[in-house]
Amino acid sequence: MSDVRLLTDRFDPAEELAAFTAAHPQAGGIVSFLGQVREGGGVEALELRHYAPLTLPAMRELAEGVRGRWVLDGLLVVHRSGVMVPGEPIVFVAAAARHRRDAFAAADFAMDHLKSESWFWKREKAGGEWRWIEPRAQDFEDLSRWA
Amino acid sequence: MAARLVFLGRLEELAGSGDAALALAAPLNWQALVERLSAEFDPLLGEAICGDRVRVAINGALVAEKQALVLGDGDELAFLPPVSGG
Numbered sequence: 001m002s003d004v005r006l007l008t009d010r011f012d013p014a015e016e017l018a019a020f021t022a023a024h025p026q027a028g029g030i031v032s033f034l035g036q037v038r039e040g041g042g043v044e045a046l047e048l049r050h051y052a053p054l055t056l057p058a059m060r061e062l063a064e065g066v067r068g069r070w071v072l073d074g075l076l077v078v079h080r081s082g083v084m085v086p087g088e089p090i091v092f093v094a095a096a097a098r099h100r101r102d103a104f105a106a107a108d109f110a111m112d113h114l115k116s117e118s119w120f121w122k123r124e125k126a127g128g129e130w131r132w133i134e135p136r137a138q139d140f141e142d143l144s145r146w147a
Numbered sequence: 148m149a150a151r152l153v154f155l156g157r158l159e160e161l162a163g164s165g166d167a168a169l170a171l172a173a174p175l176n177w178q179a180l181v182e183r184l185s186a187e188f189d190p191l192l193g194e195a196i197c198g199d200r201v202r203v204a205i206n207g208a209l210v211a212e213k214q215a216l217v218l219g220d221g222d223e224l225a226f227l228p229p230v231s232g233g
Contacts, residue, residue, distance in 0.1 A: 049156070051155055051225055053206075054225075115232055119227070119230055120230055121157075132231075134229065135229045
């Protein structure tokens with residue numbers, strides 16, 4: 001089973017990883033990725049908006065797709081919505097597998113698809129002003145690696 | 148009769164808020180809807196929602212061809228610009 005969550009409050013990735021690891025003692029390898037709000041560039045805050053009827057169902061579908069593509073013992077996807085400050089975690093993905101290559105690939109695939117296909121809209125606050133962020137071409141290039 | 152409109156991402160700025168109620172005298176087709184939004188919100192909003200990269204969802208389900216949708220009483224219509232997550 002996969003654990004897929006959309007959170008509106010701050011979470012602790014170390015705690016999540018510890019619980020996930022404890023739940024999968026049979027896995028030979030666990031790969032995790034943490035995305036956090038970058039410090040610098042004058043960014044004071046970042047906000048992610050989601051649309052409830054679509055966002056979590058699509059994240060669950062993505063997790064199912066990942067499970068269908070690689071042999072995993074477990075998959076964890078945690079994604080924030082709401083206002084975050086620099087240094088705050090945004091997204092955390094962990095994949096547990098018998099063999100490390102499956103775990104690396106599954107986490108990588110999940111992240112590329114979360115970044116470019118999930119129903120989130122991002123804006124940044126700098127100099128006291130909010131500005132919506134357009135998608136990056138790099139995100140689509142990352143996605144095309146899996147075609 | 149009324150429908151609820153939800154504006155995501157930068158469309159919220161053009162609409163002036165993230166959601167709005169739209170009074171309906173009768174079901175609205177896409178063209179009539181675009182005209183209403185241009186007149187009642189901002190002509191730029193009407194233009195933006197016609198863009199190829201803006202998807203729509205009606206009552207939580209993505210619409211394959213937005214030009215063919217009909218908005219009725221009690222419907223929730225969401226306008227979804229390109230995503231920029233993570």
